[in-house]
Amino acid sequence: MHELAVTESILEIALRHASQQNARRITDLFIVMGAWSSTVDDSVQFYWEMISEGTLAQGAQLHFRRIPTRLECKSCGHSYQPDGRQLQCPNCQSLQVKVKTGEEFYLEAIEVETEPGDAKTNLQKSSQSL
Amino acid sequence: MTQRIPIVEKILSANDRLAIENRARFDAAGVFTLNVMASPGAGKTSLIEKTVSALKGSLRIGMINGDIATSLDADRAAAAGAAAVQINTGGDCHLDAVMLQAALPQLDLARLDLIIVENVGNLVCPAEFQLGTHKSVLVASIPEGDDKPYKYPGMYRGVDAVVINKIDLLPYVPFRREFFKNGIEVLNPGVTQFELSCRTGEGLPAWLAWLVAQVSSTRQNSVSGHLAS
Ligand SMILES: Nc1nc2c(ncn2[C@@H]2O[C@H](COP(=O)(O)OP(=O)(O)OP(=O)(O)O)[C@@H](O)[C@H]2O)c(=O)[nH]1
Ligand SMILES: [Mg+2]
Numbered sequence: 514m515h516e517l518a519v520t521e522s523i524l525e526i527a528l529r530h531a532s533q534q535n536a537r538r539i540t541d542l543f544i545v546m547g548a549w550s551s552t553v554d555d556s557v558q559f560y561w562e563m564i565s566e567g568t569l570a571q572g573a574q575l576h577f578r579r580i581p582t583r584l585e586c587k588s589c590g591h592s593y594q595p596d597g598r599q600l601q602c603p604n605c606q607s608l609q610v611k612v613k614t615g616e617e618f619y620l621e622a623i624e625v626e627t628e629p630g631d632a633k634t635n636l637q638k639s640s641q642s643l
Numbered sequence: 644m645t646q647r648i649p650i651v652e653k654i655l656s657a658n659d660r661l662a663i664e665n666r667a668r669f670d671a672a673g674v675f676t677l678n679v680m681a682s683p684g685a686g687k688t689s690l691i692e693k694t695v696s697a698l699k700g701s702l703r704i705g706m707i708n709g710d711i712a713t714s715l716d717a718d719r720a721a722a723a724g725a726a727a728v729q730i731n732t733g734g735d736c737h738l739d740a741v742m743l744q745a746a747l748p749q750l751d752l753a754r755l756d757l758i759i760v761e762n763v764g765n766l767v768c769p770a771e772f773q774l775g776t777h778k779s780v781l782v783a784s785i786p787e788g789d790d791k792p793y794k795y796p797g798m799y800r801g802v803d804a805v806v807i808n809k810i811d812l813l814p815y816v817p818f819r820r821e822f823f824k825n826g827i828e829v830l831n832p833g834v835t836q837f838e839l840s841c842r843t844g845e846g847l848p849a850w851l852a853w854l855v856a857q858v859s860s861t862r863q864n865s866v867s868g869h870l871a872s
């Protein structure tokens with residue numbers, strides 16, 4: 514099982530980005546996992562409670578977005594989800610196939626609470642740019 | 644006030660960065676490195692033993708073995724004539740770039756031509772952790788069954804070569820060669836493949852020739868790199 518290493522990595526990335534934004538607290542993390550990535554989200558959730566304790570991310574909610582595998586035939590253009598018994602194109606039997614989705618494994622975004630003061634400066638900045 | 648911060652950063656990016664450091668050390672030393680992955684018992688150590696025995700007269704070979712608890716495989720490689728180093732992963736299902744980096748000081752990189760890394764026997768996790776080796780090879784074997792590319796697509800996706808071992812067992816085990824090969828072709832089009840038997844030695848020469856060619860092209864790159872700098 515390598516979910517502990519994965520969870521530590523998620524925490525490290527989130528804390529780094531949160532401190533760049535002077536966040537007070539991380540409330541939510543959005544993780545994207547393709548069906549062909551081997552990580553188990555229940556185990557990540559389990560380790561998360563342990564290792565986020567005492568950090569800015571303590572108590573933050575993990576959101577997993579699972580992306581199904583999609584293949585696209587280079588010969589006939591057919592797009593399909595492999596069923597485990599067949600990988601080649603079910604329409605024309607071609608082996609020339611592109612993997613469109615299913616291999617993702619990244620942290621997409623986090624949601625943080627910032628100091629009220631910071632929020633105001635952000636608002637001022639955005640109203641200036643309007 | 645809550646705020647959403649878009650990130651889009653690969654979760655294993657820290658490992659990937661260390662893998663790049665490892666590669667730089669191999670390149671500086673001019674040593675070709677190979678990551679050997681497979682399920683338990685497919686024949687990783689057998690292939691390494693055969694390879695070391697055949698090439699030790701012409702190449703200086705190191706072996707790094709990742710094993711959950713024992714040093715049996717490193718001992719086998721050492722007996723065959725390699726400078727062998729053991730990494731006990733203590734329960735981890737794969738080697739990663741950190742573990743490999745920690746083992747490197749035990750080998751004199753500049754005095755080796757080839758380092759073969761035997762990853763932990765596992766058909767799921769090792770492929771996700773780059774080590775920084777120049778090439779990676781997956782050892783499949785006939786008795787594992789012909790459906791493995793379908794069940795473990797991730798392992799077949801990134802590798803540079805597939806060795807199909809234990810072909811001496813083809814007469815005794817049902818194995819749909821075409822079904823197996825079709826799966827590989829979809830996952831990794833045109834990947835270099837070797838069918839061989841570590842038991843009888845059949846098919847080994849083509850594998851050895853490929854490996855020797857990889858080693859000499861790394862050495863040439865390294866020499867021309869030194870000349871250019
Ligand atoms: N019949 C046959 N048996 C083989 C062949 N290659 C290896 N074996 C046998 O397969 C078994 C496992 O081989 P190893 O080389 O130890 O496999 P491994 O992948 O290193 O195994 P782990 O490190 O434990 O994951 C041993 O009993 C070998 O003798 C082959 O080509 N044919
Ligand atoms: Mg072994």
Ligand SMILES: [Zn+2]
Binds near residue numbers: 586589590603
């Ligand atoms: Zn098609």
